[in-house]
Amino acid sequence: MARTAKKIKTSPISLSVDITKLFDAQMKVEMLKNGIKVSYRQLLRSLSQKDGVTQLDLVRLSKLKAPTISTTLRNMEAEGLVRRETDKGDARATRVFITEKGREADKKMRNLNARIEKASLSGLNAAEGEQLTKLLGKMKENMEKTSGITVDYEENYEE
Numbered sequence: 001m002a003r004t005a006k007k008i009k010t011s012p013i014s015l016s017v018d019i020t021k022l023f024d025a026q027m028k029v030e031m032l033k034n035g036i037k038v039s040y041r042q043l044l045r046s047l048s049q050k051d052g053v054t055q056l057d058l059v060r061l062s063k064l065k066a067p068t069i070s071t072t073l074r075n076m077e078a079e080g081l082v083r084r085e086t087d088k089g090d091a092r093a094t095r096v097f098i099t100e101k102g103r104e105a106d107k108k109m110r111n112l113n114a115r116i117e118k119a120s121l122s123g124l125n126a127a128e129g130e131q132l133t134k135l136l137g138k139m140k141e142n143m144e145k146t147s148g149i150t151v152d153y154e155e156n157y158e159e
Helices: 012-033 038-049 055-062 066-078 100-120 126-147
Strands: 082-086 094-098
Touching (some): 012 038, 038 055, 038 100, 055 066, 066 082
């Protein structure tokens, strides 16, 4: 006798994890098509929000490890996406600035993000989109309250 597949119960969390993975995979594909290295995504986003920060600030803003940031910045600087300057007030500190080329790459990422988001929400009317945002916001608040962990950086890439 043939076995029938059991229907897997889907939870809001498992769906949100799947959506995040799909979004991330799509962004990676689109970034590569547009000549932007995936490893630059987090730093470009952080620098576009707060320019002229120290590498230590970037560790806090991006949630990446210091050695990763150091290597990535070296590559980004070689490609003309960022420039580094010694802090005038503290010679031990180096400040990182996004260049015009880096801003263009960040803008491309923002546009890719918006396009993927729009496609993912197609078929939802405005009220459904607002309701979804409200519900996900409540889930996020609940998780922050129960875990004591706060997501404190803005990831909105709309223009």
